[in-house]
Amino acid sequence: MDEPVFHKELIAPCGMNCGTCIAYLREKNPCPGCRNRTENKPKHCITCRIANCEYLEETNSKFCFDCTRFPCQRMKQLDLRYRKNYRTSLIENLRQIQSKGIEAFLQSETLKQTCPSCQKILSVHRNFCLYCKEIINPN
Ligand code: SF4
Ligand code: SF4
Ligand SMILES: [Zn+2]
Numbered sequence: 120m121d122e123p124v125f126h127k128e129l130i131a132p133c134g135m136n137c138g139t140c141i142a143y144l145r146e147k148n149p150c151p152g153c154r155n156r157t158e159n160k161p162k163h164c165i166t167c168r169i170a171n172c173e174y175l176e177e178t179n180s181k182f183c184f185d186c187t188r189f190p191c192q193r194m195k196q197l198d199l200r201y202r203k204n205y206r207t208s209l210i211e212n213l214r215q216i217q218s219k220g221i222e223a224f225l226q227s228e229t230l231k232q233t234c235p236s237c238q239k240i241l242s243v244h245r246n247f248c249l250y251c252k253e254i255i256n257p258n
Contacts (some may be wrong), residue, residue: 124240125228127221128154132183133169133197134212139232141244168193184213205243206256 129138131153137143142150142161150160153170164170169183172193178185183194190198190210198210216224232241237251247254 124233125225127225128152130182130212130216130221130224131170132172132175132181133194134183134209134216135201136212136228136232136243139228139240139243141242141249144240144242144249169197182213182216184217189213201243206246207243 125136125138129136129143129152131137133153135153137150137152137154140150140152142164143152148159150164151157153164153167156170158165169175172183172186174186174188175181175183183189183191194210198208201207201209212224215227232243233239234241234248234251234253234255236253237248239248239250241255242249246256
């Protein structure tokens, strides 16, 4: 299999693949991803209560699945929003990383988030390809 196009630094503590985020993929002033704690990102990601959670610091992996409170209320709310709006479960992402490892997760993300028409990266936040406009999972 080809090398995954995503890197592990792009996977946020909550299981979000920042490499598929609309803010990361935009041309103007792109966000560098959750684990890059610069100011150059949307306010809700700077002040994110998961990324800044005191319990996250105590985990070895710096992923929420390693936390004794997982899945806490914050994680459940975020997961519900992503399942409802973006057909993605961040809790499921974390369980995959936990059980199969980060490399296997990166490979499955590459398969899932590659446009079948133009082979570019699909954003989790859109149901069409940003580049060739192919509709993905219309629902
Ligand atoms: S906006 Fe948030 S979710 Fe998107 S790439 Fe930046 S840190 Fe990640
Ligand atoms: S699961 Fe919840 S309490 Fe635990 S590190 Fe993540 S956000 Fe914090
Ligand atoms: Zn495409």
